[in-house]
Amino acid sequence: MSRKSQQVANSVGPxxxxxxxxxxxxxxxxxxxxxxxxxxxxxxxxxQRLGVSLPTLIEVDDSPTTKPALPEAxxxxxxxxxxxxxxxxxxxxxxxxxxxxxxxxxxxxxxxGSQHGTRLAHLMSHAHDDPDRVGQHGVYDTTDxxxxxxxxxxxxxxxxxxxxxKAEREGDQTVYTVDMKRRVGYVGGQSGNRRGRPPADHLRLxxxxxxxxxxxxxxx
Numbered sequence: 001m002s003r004k005s006q007q008v009a010n011s012v013g014p015x016x017x018x019x020x021x022x023x024x025x026x027x028x029x030x031x032x033x034x035x036x037x038x039x040x041x042x043x044x045x046x047x048q049r050l051g052v053s054l055p056t057l058i059e060v061d062d063s064p065t066t067k068p069a070l071p072e073a074x075x076x077x078x079x080x081x082x083x084x085x086x087x088x089x090x091x092x093x094x095x096x097x098x099x100x101x102x103x104x105x106x107x108x109x110x111x112x113g114s115q116h117g118t119r120l121a122h123l124m125s126h127a128h129d130d131p132d133r134v135g136q137h138g139v140y141d142t143t144d145x146x147x148x149x150x151x152x153x154x155x156x157x158x159x160x161x162x163x164x165x166k167a168e169r170e171g172d173q174t175v176y177t178v179d180m181k182r183r184v185g186y187v188g189g190q191s192g193n194r195r196g197r198p199p200a201d202h203l204r205l206x207x208x209x210x211x212x213x214x215x216x217x218x219x220x
Contacts, residue, residue: 090146094120106153109211119212123148126216129188129197137189138200138216151184152215155203173213176205177220185217 094102094110100118102110114122127143140148159165159176166177179202186197200217207213 090144091149093146093149104149104153104156106156107210108153108156108207111211114214119214120145122214123152123212126185129193131188131190131193133189135189136187136191138185138204138218139188139192140185140217141183151180152203152205152212155180155205155215156207159205170206173206173208176207177218178203178205187217187219 091102094104097103097109100112102120104110110118110120110123112118116122116125124145126138127140127145127148129139130137140151142148155176155178158178158180159167164179164181168175168177181201183199183201184203185200186192187195187200188197192198198219200219202218202220203215204218205212205215
């Protein structure tokens with residue numbers, strides 16, 4: 001059955017039931033005959049010959065049916081972790097030992113502190129250059145957090161063993177300058193960019209006991 005025929009049937013059905021109850025079967029047949037005469041003869045004749053528009057017995061809605069539009073799903077929000085990790089960065093190499101505190105495989109502790117909120121976030125600030133920074137800015141060749149953490153661990157082990165390392169004391173902190181014997185980053189900032197970002201093969205490591213303060217590539 002077409003959509004229009006279905007609409008007519010839905011509209012006429014209740015009227016026929018009411019008419020049958022009120023006028024009986026004979027009255028119902030009379031009403032149907034009169035309606036058929038009106039629709040088939042009287043209404044078309046009046047519209048064609050007299051130019052008048054007579055009311056139709058059944059109004060059929062021919063407007064297209066559309067399903068209500070489903071609300072769009074809210075956009076997925078992405079954010080940077082509170083400790084400065086790049087979203088999706090693998091930091092399974094670190095072990096959580098407290099609130100915002102992690103320990104590396106070599107035994108370095110990453111705690112809260114610095115203007116970045118945590119020492120880990122401060123370390124990751126050296127994963128990107130800051131060309132407007134006054135002076136030099138040591139930048140790692142990689143932005144992967146796990147790779148940087150393991151590189152710092154490598155330098156820390158060399159420092160503890162005294163291999164290719166120069167050590168200095170500054171108050172309660174120890175400053176290690178470790179020769180990594182290979183490129184680990186470059187010198188950025190205003191000074192480094194003026195010099196074409198020279199490669200860095202040393203790593204400056206500052207610790208307080210086993211607590212990391214900072215670590216960044218350096219060209220002595």
